[in-house]
Amino acid sequence: GRRITVHHLLSMTAGHPADSLAQAWEREPGDLAKGFLSLPFAHREGTRHVYDNSTTYILARMLEQVTGTGLAEYLDARLFGPMGIEHAEWDRVADGAVFGFHGLHLTTEAVAAFGELLRREGAWGDRQLVEPDWVQRATRQHAASQWTLEGADQKDFSYGYGYQFWMARQGYHGHGSYAQQCLVIPSHDLVVALTAQGEAQEALDAVWDCLLPGVGHTASARDDQALARRLRHLQLPMVAGSAGPRRSITATLDASLPHSALPDKTNVTVHPARGGWRVQFGSILQVEAGYRGWRESAPLGRPIVATGAWQGDTFTADLCLITTPHRVRLTLDAGTGTATATWSTPPLTGPSLQLHAQSPLMTRPDVA
Structure with missing residues (x-):
C-alpha cells in the first residue's frame, strides 16, 4: 500500500484483481480507504489496469484533505461556477461526503x-480553468x-x-x-x-x-427541415389507455418481483385528479401522474414526472426520475387488489424509491 501513488489511483493500476468497492465497504463501512488498503493486492502496482471505484473515492478524500474543502464545493468554485453550470448535484454517504466515483447529476x-x-x-472563454498539460496527461x-x-x-x-x-x-x-x-x-x-x-x-x-x-458534409435545406421536424416530435412514449374509473382504488404492493422500488405490503392508492391522478404510496410519498401527458411533482424534494392510464381493471404508470436514467413502472390490478412497482434499471445504490426521491440525495446512509 505504501508504494501506491496518485498516478496508480488515477490510472486504476493499484493492483487489486477486481473492483474492490463491495469488499472494502463490507470490511470497513466507516472507512473505505482502510478497507481498500486491507484487501490483498494480486498485482504489482502500475502493471495491470482494473476498473476499481475505490481508487476514485480515495482520490476524492485526498483532494479534500489537501484543499480543506469538500469535493463538490471545490469543483463548484474552480470548475462548474466559472463555466456557468449552476446545478451540480451529488449523491452522498452518511457523513455528507460525495462518493467521488459516481453520483454526480448534471444536465446533458x-x-x-x-x-x-x-x-x-482546459480553456473556457478567456480563462484557463485547467492546465493544458494536465488535460493532455x-x-x-x-x-x-x-x-x-x-x-x-x-x-x-x-x-x-x-x-x-x-x-x-x-x-x-x-x-x-x-x-x-x-x-x-x-x-x-x-x-x-x-x-x-x-x-x-x-x-x-x-x-x-x-x-x-456525416461530420463535415454539407446538408441540404431539405435535410435540415427533416431533422428539425423529427426533433420536434421526439418524446418519451406515454402509457396508452383510458381515464378509467372516477373513484379511488387501493391495492397492496407485492415486492417479490426483482428490482422492486417500494417495500412489500405498501398500500398504493390511485386518486382521480384533474387531468390525471394522485398516486399515494402509503406514508412514503405521493406523486402526480398525468393522463395523455406528463405531470411533474417533487414530493420529497427531487423531481419526478409521471404519466398513466387504465387498461381495463389495470392502472399503469411510468414514474421518471428525470435527473437520473431511471424510471419506475407501476401496475395496479383493481380486480386482485395487488400492485407492483419495479425499476426499469436498478439504481447502483439500491432500489429504495424513497431514498432516490429525497433531497439532498443520500442513498447510502449506512456508509460513513
Whole structure:
C-alpha cells in the first residue's frame, strides 16, 4: 500500500484483481480507504489496469484533505461556477461526503460543456480553468485495458485507460453507467454528450457508424427541415389507455418481483385528479401522474414526472426520475387488489424509491 501513488489511483493500476468497492465497504463501512488498503493486492502496482471505484473515492478524500474543502464545493468554485453550470448535484454517504466515483447529476448540456472544456485543453472563454498539460496527461493512455462484460462486445473499452478517462477508437470518453457518456473527438472538433438508459457500446457504435461519417458534409435545406421536424416530435412514449374509473382504488404492493422500488405490503392508492391522478404510496410519498401527458411533482424534494392510464381493471404508470436514467413502472390490478412497482434499471445504490426521491440525495446512509 505504501508504494501506491496518485498516478496508480488515477490510472486504476493499484493492483487489486477486481473492483474492490463491495469488499472494502463490507470490511470497513466507516472507512473505505482502510478497507481498500486491507484487501490483498494480486498485482504489482502500475502493471495491470482494473476498473476499481475505490481508487476514485480515495482520490476524492485526498483532494479534500489537501484543499480543506469538500469535493463538490471545490469543483463548484474552480470548475462548474466559472463555466456557468449552476446545478451540480451529488449523491452522498452518511457523513455528507460525495462518493467521488459516481453520483454526480448534471444536465446533458453541462456534460457537453465539460467535454468542450477538455477539447479546448482546459480553456473556457478567456480563462484557463485547467492546465493544458494536465488535460493532455489525463486524456492519453497510461494503461492497457480490457472491459469484460458477460455476453457483450465492449470494444470501445479496450483501447486503453488514461486518468479517469477511457481511450476510444477516436479520442476519449468519460463513461457512466447506463450509457451516460461524454465523448471527445479532437480530430473532428466534436463533443458528444449522452444521458440515457441503455448500453454504452450500442451508443458508441451509433456515433462511429452513423454520426461520424456525416461530420463535415454539407446538408441540404431539405435535410435540415427533416431533422428539425423529427426533433420536434421526439418524446418519451406515454402509457396508452383510458381515464378509467372516477373513484379511488387501493391495492397492496407485492415486492417479490426483482428490482422492486417500494417495500412489500405498501398500500398504493390511485386518486382521480384533474387531468390525471394522485398516486399515494402509503406514508412514503405521493406523486402526480398525468393522463395523455406528463405531470411533474417533487414530493420529497427531487423531481419526478409521471404519466398513466387504465387498461381495463389495470392502472399503469411510468414514474421518471428525470435527473437520473431511471424510471419506475407501476401496475395496479383493481380486480386482485395487488400492485407492483419495479425499476426499469436498478439504481447502483439500491432500489429504495424513497431514498432516490429525497433531497439532498443520500442513498447510502449506512456508509460513513
